[in-house]
Amino acid sequence: DAGITQSPRHKVTETGTPVTLRCHQTENHRYMYWYRQDPGHGLRLIHYSYGVKDTDKGEVSDGYSVSRSKTEDFLLTLESATSSQTSVYFCAISESNRFYGYTFGSGTRLTVV
Amino acid sequence: KNQVEQSPQSLIILEGKNCTLQCNYTVSPFSNLRWYKQDTGRGPVSLTIMTFSENTKSNGRYTATLDADTKQSSLHITASQLSDSASYICVVTDGNQFYFGTGTSLTVIP
Numbered sequence: 001d002a003g004i005t006q007s008p009r010h011k012v013t014e015t016g017t018p019v020t021l022r023c024h025q026t027e028n029h030r031y032m033y034w035y036r037q038d039p040g041h042g043l044r045l046i047h048y049s050y051g052v053k054d055t056d057k058g059e060v061s062d063g064y065s066v067s068r069s070k071t072e073d074f075l076l077t078l079e080s081a082t083s084s085q086t087s088v089y090f091c092a093i094s095e096s097n098r099f100y101g102y103t104f105g106s107g108t109r110l111t112v113v
Numbered sequence: 114k115n116q117v118e119q120s121p122q123s124l125i126i127l128e129g130k131n132c133t134l135q136c137n138y139t140v141s142p143f144s145n146l147r148w149y150k151q152d153t154g155r156g157p158v159s160l161t162i163m164t165f166s167e168n169t170k171s172n173g174r175y176t177a178t179l180d181a182d183t184k185q186s187s188l189h190i191t192a193s194q195l196s197d198s199a200s201y202i203c204v205v206t207d208g209n210q211f212y213f214g215t216g217t218s219l220t221v222i223p
Contacts (some may be wrong), residue, residue, distance in 0.1 A: 004156075040215060041215060042117065042202070042204075042212070042213025042214055042215050042216070043157075043202070043211075043213040044213070045210070045211070059210075090156050090157075092156075102147075102159065103159075104156030104157050104158070105156050106154070106155050106156050107154070107155070107156055
């Protein structure tokens with residue numbers, strides 16, 4: 001998917017354990033985003049980054065943290081996973097403007113049991 | 114409240130037939146509207162992006178229309194193919210954030 005790789009693609013974890021999802025891009029785009037997608041809901045923004053070490057919260061950021069130490073990598077961490085965080089997580093990137101040239105990754109399916 | 118609503122929720126059509134998906138929004142101010150196609154197990158892929166001044170935009174067999182006055186958009190798929198089976202998502206932005214619809218699930222059967 002246009003230079004975006006998400007890992008892992010699937011993960012099952014237990015309640016209370018920490019989980020880190022990785023988004024890697026080879027496009028050298030400035031903006032990176034984490035979304036979650038759940039049945040009955042549109043994609044919802046968790047966090048986004050507008051540069052190395054520059055991040056901001058989205059509409060559903062509680063229980064999630066992010067880090068971006070390099071342009072190409074954006075990490076999403078669930079400090080203590082809960083069943084409500086079972087979801088499909090998508091990373092997206094955009095080049096020079098937050099709302100143009102948006103490209104999504106293939107997603108990570110996370111199940112918290 | 115800014116919202117994007119899509120209809121129908123799901124649709125089944127025969128291969129070769131046409132179909133139209135609807136998107137109504139209350140987002141204001143309006144910056145642009147996008148249609149995405151999302152195949153099962155994949156991320157959304159952009160089909161079209163429409164600004165305020167654009168009424169119609171085509172991408173192959175996909176044609177999107179926009180009526181900014183009534184805040185409605187439609188996605189028309191012509192001569193459907195089995196590969197059109199997917200979820201179609203309408204997204205509107207006010208220039209500050211995206212507002213996502215919940216999608217229309219289209220199934221094309223032989």
